[in-house]
Amino acid sequence: MDLVLIESLGVDTVIGVYDWERTITQRLVLDLALATDIRPSAAADDITLTLDYAAISERIQAFAAAHDFALVETFAERLADTLREEFAIPWLRLTVRKPGAVPAAAAVGVQIERGTRPEAS
Numbered sequence: 001m002d003l004v005l006i007e008s009l010g011v012d013t014v015i016g017v018y019d020w021e022r023t024i025t026q027r028l029v030l031d032l033a034l035a036t037d038i039r040p041s042a043a044a045d046d047i048t049l050t051l052d053y054a055a056i057s058e059r060i061q062a063f064a065a066a067h068d069f070a071l072v073e074t075f076a077e078r079l080a081d082t083l084r085e086e087f088a089i090p091w092l093r094l095t096v097r098k099p100g101a102v103p104a105a106a107a108v109g110v111q112i113e114r115g116t117r118p119e120a121s
């Protein structure tokens with residue numbers, strides 16, 4: 001199984017459980033590992049045969065701007081569903097970090113894996 005990677009993608013969104021958090025945007029930092037078979041795109045040197053990390057990053061920015069969840073859990077689940085459906089991604093690992101939410105921690109957040117991981121070949 002091959003992976004397309006997006007690391008430390010910063011997105012701005014309304015996120016949080018407290019009243020003061022409903023009135024501001026905050027930064028989340030995302031890491032994604034997206035399963036695909038890179039061999040067809042590599043053989044043809046063709047962007048249309050792989051997962052376009054630029055297009056997916058743009059979609060994530062738009063998703064973040066369009067939603068205002070309370071929990072990072074909800075953000076992660078809904079984003080994973082959206083990406084898997086729109087880009088036909090069989091399996092992904094998504095880490096959502098909320099820097100500064102706990103001052104004593106560099107970041108807090110969640111990591112999820114969704115879908116069926118393809119067999120190695």
Ligand SMILES: Nc1nc2c(c(=O)[nH]1)N=C([C@H](O)[C@@H](O)CO)CN2
Nearest residue numbers: 015016017018070071072073101102
């Ligand atoms: N498991 C979670 N715990 C907490 C969350 C969350 O989204 N998931 N959110 C908060 C607050 O919004 C916090 O980030 C404000 O600093 C607290 N705990």
